Amino acid sequence: MMSERNPMPFGRKVSRRQMLATGSFAAGGLLIAGDKLHAQQPLAATSACDDHEPTVAETEGPYFKPHSPHRADLRTAGIGGRPVELSGLVLTRSCRPVHRALVDLWHADDKGVYDNKGFGLRGHVFTDADGRYAFHTILPGLYPGRTRHYHIKAQAPGEAVLTTQFYFPNEERNRNDGLFRRELVMRVGTAQDFLQARFDIVLDLA
Template identity: 50%
Template sequence: MDEFPDGDHETTTEGSGGREISRKTALKAALAAGVTVPLAMIAVPALARTNVTTGAAPELTPPCDDGDDPTPPQMEGPYFKPSSPERTNLVTPGTPGTRLTVTGYVFGRACLPVSRALLDFWQADNNGAYDMAGYTFRGHQYTNAQGAFTLTTIVPGLYPGRTRHIHVKVQAPGRPILTTQLYFPGEPRNNTDSLFDPRLLMTVRDGQGGKEAAFDFVLNVPQTGTPTTSPTTPPTTPPGSDSWVAGTSYAAGTRVTYGGRAFVCLQGHLAQSGWEPPSAPALWRAE
């Protein structure tokens, strides 16, 4: 089967954009860090998932896009192989490793689900090795009518120089390919991996017999309708009192100010340019 039409196996972006983060992304980061989430924030992303689960079309609200960019792309890396088998389960009996189930949805820019979207996953095994001879821990699938997908796999091992991650290509029918990577919260190497992007953190929790993760993709796919927004005004602190400094190691719970606003650290990390608190809600929560 030709998974991607026209032989396009190169990294094709859906749009890079800046570091603005949607409420959906901020909610996932807060849940992953185990912090309390304001009810107003929960109500927005929950709407799309609730409606999709019940089979109704999501209303045009901001759960998947409130002015932010689509899911950011990342490099393909050297281990992609075309023509992976169609399957949702990458685990065979006796496969070593911690079982992992990843679920989520694929949305377009109007917060409507994308059915029959192609998702091609590949990852390292429990020892951090990629199978280049066959198709172990490789497989593609399609979203259902509600735009949902489920992947059964294991937590990938550590590959030299990288943090834990899962590669994926996502393509709506007849649209360009989004190539990106998914990350795990709380990984020490997230702080040193130059490719790590907090916008691509999955929500991960302990489940029966392993881990359960969730991530929703937003593709640059035009859809009928324009999502509405409900901007909020965050509390501020007096300007000129910034205490966040790039190059500083911050522990979870640390409080800083940036741009006249107060933030609390959600997970320990080494601060760097581009991860300023307003641009990295996976790492900082505005107070």
């Protein structure tokens, strides 16, 4: 295994100007997708979480690459595998939605292989005014030593980066993966011909 440390940290501050340059205010497809998802699966009332625990941090792993493409749909040409809509909210500990939070997703393909040469199955989005993010991607395959997972980084503008991983429920390997955390299991349901995975990220902000 390669080092867990990344020589080009993701943690550079993302300025408002940089976000404008990457088109975060024009992510119409993301907003539409998010609206559709949330119409099907209403969000829990946020008033119930006045003092939420921040989402648990996890190792970045050896396959993170900075400067992923700004895109909500990671299913580029030639990508197989079961479609997944991964969505959720980015919230503060007091359950305030974080607008323009950066959410970066990278994961293995359906055969358990990462694209380390290009940016296959890598991308980032920015949350909308309600703190929502959404990706269209696939179910990642398994690779030796790990259970099924997504890698995630999330960052409110100008704040520290949270690096973590999301897990799938009812996976046999969850029991034997030393990195697996129950708190990081997504809610996963089936919608038509794709899986619908939900995870609300809580950043360590007031």
